[in-house]
Amino acid sequence: RKEVEQDPGPFNVPEGATVAFNCTYSNSASQSFFWYRQDCRKEPKLLMSVYSSGNEDGRFTAQLNRASQYISLLIRDSKLSDSATYLCVVTRYSSASKIIFGSGTRLSIRP
Amino acid sequence: DGGITQSPKYLFRKEGQNVTLSCEQNLNHDAMYWYRQDPGQGLRLIYYSQIVNDFQKGDIAEGYSVSREKKESFPLTVTSAQKNPTAFYLCASSPRTGEDEQYFGPGTRLTVT
Numbered sequence: 696r697k698e699v700e701q702d703p704g705p706f707n708v709p710e711g712a713t714v715a716f717n718c719t720y721s722n723s724a725s726q727s728f729f730w731y732r733q734d735c736r737k738e739p740k741l742l743m744s745v746y747s748s749g750n751e752d753g754r755f756t757a758q759l760n761r762a763s764q765y766i767s768l769l770i771r772d773s774k775l776s777d778s779a780t781y782l783c784v785v786t787r788y789s790s791a792s793k794i795i796f797g798s799g800t801r802l803s804i805r806p
Numbered sequence: 807d808g809g810i811t812q813s814p815k816y817l818f819r820k821e822g823q824n825v826t827l828s829c830e831q832n833l834n835h836d837a838m839y840w841y842r843q844d845p846g847q848g849l850r851l852i853y854y855s856q857i858v859n860d861f862q863k864g865d866i867a868e869g870y871s872v873s874r875e876k877k878e879s880f881p882l883t884v885t886s887a888q889k890n891p892t893a894f895y896l897c898a899s900s901p902r903t904g905e906d907e908q909y910f911g912p913g914t915r916l917t918v919t
Contacts, residue, residue, distance in 0.1 A: 703846075729907055738896055738910035739849070782848065784908075794839075794908075796848040 698722055699785050701797035709805055712773050716800045718783030719765040728766045729784040730757055733799065739782055742768075770802075778804045809833065810911035812897050817916045819891075827882045827914045829897030838880040839898045839908065842866065849896060855880055856902075884916065891918045 701718045708714045720728075728745035743750060745766045749758040756769040766785075770777055780799040787793040810831045819825045831838065837856050841849040851864030855874040869888025874880050880899075884891045896913045900906040 699848075727906075736894075736915075738913050740910070741907045744907060794851060796841075796850075798846070798848040 696721060697798075699783060699795045699797040701781075701783055701800045703798060703800060705801040705803050707803045707805060708773060710773060710775060712804075713769065713771045714773055714802065715767060715769040716781065716802075717765045717767045718785075718797050718800075719763075720785045720795070721764065722785075722787070723761075723764065724787055725764075725785045727786040728757075728759055729786075730755075730766070730768050731782040731784060731796075733780045733782055735780075742781070773802075773804045775804050775806065778802060810897060810899055810909055812895075812911035812914050814914060815912065817914055819916070819918050821918055822886045823918075824883055824885050825891075825916065825918075827884065827895055827897075827916070829880045829882065829911055830878055831880075831897075831899045831909075831911075832878060833899055833901075833909065834877070835899035835901050835909075836877070837900045837902055837906075838874065839900075840864075840870070840872065840880070840882045841896045841898065843894045843896060843913075852882065884918075891916060 699720050730742040731739040732742045733739040745757040745759045754771045758767045780801045782799045783797040785795045813828045839854040840852040843849050853872040855861040871883045897911040898908040900908045
């Protein structure tokens with residue numbers, strides 16, 4: 696079993712829809728969590744950090760559920776420009792060798 | 807402008823040749839990382855460095871080598887011992903190791919034939 700797992704998708708939703716996807720992790724010692732966005736053939740870019748209390752940035756909301764060991768990303772009022780692959784990242788404090796990237800969830804927004 | 811640069815963007819080599827990928831950052835970050843990404847897969851850590859003159863192997867270090875002689879620079883050499891070198895190589899940096907978000911360079915696509 697992979698340490699970090701994501702549904703690869705693709706999620707194909709109409710513009711304006713709300714879409715959510717999860718990322719599960721297996722190591723309960725994991726401490727830091729992030730969502731990155733990666734456009735086709737480009738580098739990943741930080742979308743948001745995920746805090747225990749959850750956090751929101753405009754149309755994007757990220758949440759952490761430590762008990763069930765998953766993080767989630769919710770996108771409201773989706774735009775065509777949201778089409779990308781979303782990577783979750785799980786790390787353990789002060790251990791660079793334990794930065795684990797999920798394989799990504801592909802999202803496609805249709806007009 | 808602060809950021810991370812990688813060069814070249816595309817690189818083609820014949821099998822059996824060593825090749826060095828460049829990574830430079832002017833963010834004054836202590837930590838730097840090299841990842842490899844294959845189609846449809848997540849990033850896998852090759853090497854990382856927490857400080858100048860120090861670096862550690864990641865999950866897939868075999869066939870690769872690095873150096874960290876300057877804080878700003880972390881070049882990666884793909885040696886002929888790397889069995890499947892064709893991939894997208896991404897360099898990243900972070901203020902410190904592990905818990906901080908990482909900032910990525912634009913990547914180098916290496917094709918070995």
